[in-house]
Amino acid sequence: MSTLQKTVTQKNLTPRQVVAELNKYIVGQDEAKRSVAIALRNRWRRMNADKEIRDEILPNNILLIGPTGVGKTEIARRLAKLADAPFIKVEASKFTEVGYVGRDVESMIRDLTDIAINMVKTEMQERVEEEAKKIVEDRILDILIPPVKKGEDNATGFHSDDDSFSPDNASDQELNERTREKFREKLQNGELDDREIEVEVQKSSKSPMMQVFGPQGGMEEMGINLQDMLGQMGGKQKTKRKVTIEEARELLLEEESEKLIDHESAVQEAMERVQKQGIVFIDEIDKVAESSGDGNKGGGGPDVSRQGVQRDMLPIVEGSNISTKHGMVKTDHILFIGSGAFHVSKPSDLIPELQGRFPIRVELNSLTEEDFFDILTQPKNALTKQYQAMLKSENVDVEFTEGALKEVAAIAAQVNERVENIGARRLHTILSSLLDELLFAIPDDISSGDITIDKEYVNKQLDDLVKDKDLSHYIL
Template sequence: MAAAQGAAIQLRLAGLQRATAIPVALRHHSTSCSSRTSSSSSSRYYFAVVNGGLLHQVGGQHHLHLHKHKKPASCIKSASSISTARLFSSNAVPVQSQKGADREDESKIPKPPQASQPQMMTPPELAAELDKFVIGQADAKRAMASAIRFRWRRKQLNEQQREDCNPRNILMIGPTGCGKTEIARRLAKIVDAPFVIAEATKFTEVGFHGRDIESVMRDLMEAGIKMVQKKLEKEYTPMALEVVDEKLLEALLGDLSQDTDRVTWRGHLRKGWLDERTVFVDVPVTQTQSPGGILGAPSGGMASGSLELGDIYRDDRDLNRLTSAMGGGRGVVRTEKKKLTIREARKKLLRAELDARITQEELIQRALKAVEEDGIVFLDEIDKIVSPKGSYGPDASSEGVQRDLLPIIEGTTINTKYGNIKSNHVLFVCAGSFHAVRPSDMLAELQGRLPVKIKLHPLTEGDFYRILSEPEFGIIEQNVALLGTEGATVEWSECGIREVARLATEMNTYIENTGARRLHTIVEQVTDDLSFNIAEYKGKKVLIDRAFVESKTSTIEIDKTARGLL
């Protein structure tokens, strides 16, 4: 297109509506653009997009078409050139520009990344991955990794053989703070499986006031719903972003959005250059979800611990597809036009697109399959519902809970508001310290349903040092990073870290053994004053060595005449 010298036009784009026209004087240069002639007039008619505005020419006179809500004076700025303008003929046929550098090729515009499916790891690979986050306890890592791989092997069998393979349920025996929970949690995160932690002491026998053991499966299903929801959103996001970009381009350019020149604008849009521009977009009307069940749900109330429909979805979510699925609208979603920045509009439009694409049936079916095939239940403090042999007396949280747990671990069907869940192939990991009782005090039937028994060892001073220094973004790294946000440079010397490890070992030996949790207590005490007065150290370097640790922990009294539990 022809370059124009002199006055340049830059418009703040808020949707193009031809409500205001301003004559503009421009010095013309020769051009080879091919505009069309109107049938009702011999004058040539063409228009151009000038930095987001519409420059319209009828014959030899130029006009600027601005949004009806914008004042002309606030929409025009001076500049040295309008070389970024695009020319179009009256019937929206694009006119070639002399400067092709401004036009971007479709293939060069960055596309949203496609989600990749993780490959199933072998037991040694799973154990090596756990080594990055959990120190020691090699036997427990091996057992958990083998149990996870066993599930993969089962899926390779035919359907009849598959049903006869029982999961390798595990009983972990070890003191508090030795890594029982962390191993299970990290492994579930690595393999991306539905995972729930429950304390056995929170459950009571069926018929007594409190939560029954079946509610743990409902919790697992809720965890599966959230996990699958994230997976589906990640899966559909690339396609939804394409639609959102088209809607934003339509709001930005109006009728011009159908022209090939939108390639350039799409590139600007994805690079974030237009995020602060305002547009008018149609967004779904937010409304409160009505309580009630969904597919497969009983009409009456559920047992304690269940969720209402609205609890599944975030409070800030726009009207989603579940409303229409329950009969509230039959697929019709009310919308309203709002003036938003492109940054805000993109979030709302993306949310609406994802809600429209993810159906209720797909979400529930995939969640049911994930829970039944890959679900992991970690039942902690199992020793607290075990009574020593020979003891008598009613206890609604003891042997009765063990008996209620038997059919769930063995395999049964549990009714939830999402449908019936089979627990036959859910992996159960039970854990306890077993200080006051022994594993043999458990019901014989329950012992038989936990075939893999692993003993975890108390952590040593060397283990504490490795916990502080080796794991990715461990306790020390977290502390340094958090204090660094205030502008201070904090460094821990090796002797300082070893002093913390030594002190933790002493306190666990002579006071109470809390395992690795003791490290958090000591690190917090060491950095307490520093954290409170960190503003005074802005731009300074602070070294935490042995002397620093000793000065901050001198108030800790350790009675070495008494010895705590190891």
Template sequence: MKHNITPREIVNALDKYIIGQADAKRSVAIGLQNRIRRLRLDDAMQKEVKPKNILMIGPTGVGKTEIARRLANIADAPFVKVEATKYTEVGYVGRDVESMVRDLVEDARRIVKRQKHEEVHEEAEAKAIERVAKALRPGIKKKKDNQNSGGMGDWAAMLRQMNPQALQQGEEEEEEVTEEIAASRRQIRQQIRDGKLDNHEVTIQMEEKKLQMNSINPAMEQLMDMQDSLNALTPAKKVERTVTVKEAVELLTEEEADKLVNQDDINQQALKIAEERGIIFIDEIDKIATKNEQGGQVSREGVQRDILPIVEGSQIQTKYGMISTDYILFIGSGAFHVAKPSDLIPELQGRFPIRVHLDDLDEEDFVRILVEPENALIKQYQALLATDGVDVHFTEEAIQAMARFAVELNDTTDNIGARRLHTIIETVLDELLFEAPDMQMGEIEITEKYVSDRLEPIVGDGDLSHFIL
């Protein structure tokens, strides 16, 4: 976690991507800063200070998920987003609530693995370049004389049947490298480093990647652990891939880095940072409120009671060991149109002491969303069309018109917040996106009239706007 960042800096970083919602940004910034403060305390006091979980309340499309996701990026913290409606009470078919914690550990492991790989990158890359050079300029393989091996020929044949990969690997290790081959490889290695062979194709051998699956329940996770243990007893299967030299170096660097780092250290460190820095974002938590008018009240209350011990703090078994959820930060989120926060069971309400209300977005907010953030929609589409040689410019009046239509549609149909802008701008640029690859258009100006001509016929037809916009 970044220990030198202040709440004001956190808010400023969030402002680069999210428009408005100052209160929500302030609350999550304080929550993150309190976690940093806790790590500065002595061990005895650290155990007493628990994170203050946050409940975000606001309509869809106003930035709840984006705030949580960007917060995790700023803190370089493990983050997982889950939907409360995907879980079911114990005894029903569905995802086990504890899987959210196991998913968090997997994300933490990804972060630690990336850091460890960066530490050994130079050595791993050197080994990868050597392997690519060998593939481009192989040596002269030595062949064993099985006739004089005292009956070893039969044994080798049996081994080939049982494990051809192991025998092949042993054979590949024995090769004759003449001075000419060695000099050629040195030259190839230098050319690879200089990038002169980046687009040259090469066939390499790699260890086959094991398919990673998310477990549905603890029983399934135990079966997966047993499968991993069995796989560890057999040599890794090799697969051949034909890729460019640049891709080959990247792939083999990753594989060599895996060999250089200690996987047990990664696992234990991942458990620790998931405990200390992890953030779990529980979306649609209002959908499991018990006083919702929809059916299935018992099941929804059961999900809440299953989530409760995790939010309170408990020990969860993962494939890498036990993890405590005492210090994980939980952020709940929901529109709460029908249900209210008070409709959650009292015990769960008490575990989300910080309540943040996010405001509805108005026309001015939509205008800012279109142009201000670093990843603003208009900037995205300008970059996309620039790949076809089209320089698109939007007038201020055109941007204002798109924002106005977005507000009108949110008022007259379902309010989906800023997500409405995606459908608006896609509809406005539909013809241009289709024709751009076949026409050398140069500069194109999108005016208010251009926007109105494409949106007014649809917005004016209520039935049509429901389906298109």
């Protein structure tokens, strides 16, 4: 069984289990969670299907439709973590049609491949970490207590190629070994962490001066390869740095771990993982659709460029071979998740061929006041829990009463309705304004203790902002 298959087997969550995991971080949007859970399980099903038909089973790409801040990106990001899969989020509006200055759509696959390679290398480095730590320990010891080699001059200046003829040299070696072992013990106990030493580390061969960019995929790829070639020509240059032993450990551990891993195997595994597990989240896909009410439809103007981006995107989503600096990547089994608010345009305004490549469409609901309260209390990474954790580091315990959180939820719903609906992102701005005074006062005025945020405190801090429409426009 390949490493990739082992990874997939370990992550064989059922759709119900996937939804349960997503529920820990995302409130509501049950239909969207259900769709992505099925899509994730289908990957495992494909990997375990008969070999004859495995390659014929294509992923059902998903189009998430809904206003900003309702959880579209978070669903995709959490899905990728659950699958332990290479994941990239791109914005469709940032791409330009091939032939124009800017990034072409193929770059998202090249970037996804780089992400996968870094992911696999990190995993490999973790596997060799213990071995690398021992090598680093020896390197640091060699700096502190250089070893005495056989046949070298001893303390008396005597030298001989014959060990048996150099008893003094042997005693020097024994003494050296004993000293090294004492220092090894001190190193392992962290007693020497603050001591400064001079270490020789590899210098980065890539310089910003060498970066080459081009408007088209081929040119961009050529630029990357030229940069690599120029870097390799310089060889593995080294530089000396004076650092503490604690810092030296980190620098050398990274260097030694890098030496121990098989880079070729890492690239091969990453390429396989991209092709079979990769997830591409294309945000703002509605921005490259023709506007329904645009008089330019079918004519010139910006819609021509938008259509060009869609047509460039089509073969990638359909399944094609994309050239990267590591080799060709087949996109047939990469899962694509499109996302957009579709306020101005509709999904049907995308070119028909691209529409057909996103067969599963899920409409996400706008968030209600009750949803905001749940978002503040239920998720493992709720904003309130984040602020509590930050202030706990200052020895201050903050508690939010239920009344306070209900008031914050009500204000978020009210401001979204009056100003602009940005979904759950509104909670970030409201909580930031609510706790501004407190965050500034700690630790100068408040060094420790318990603080309770109640409804009265919320009204006191936010009442004027909510009432003043102009202020709420800019602050909340």
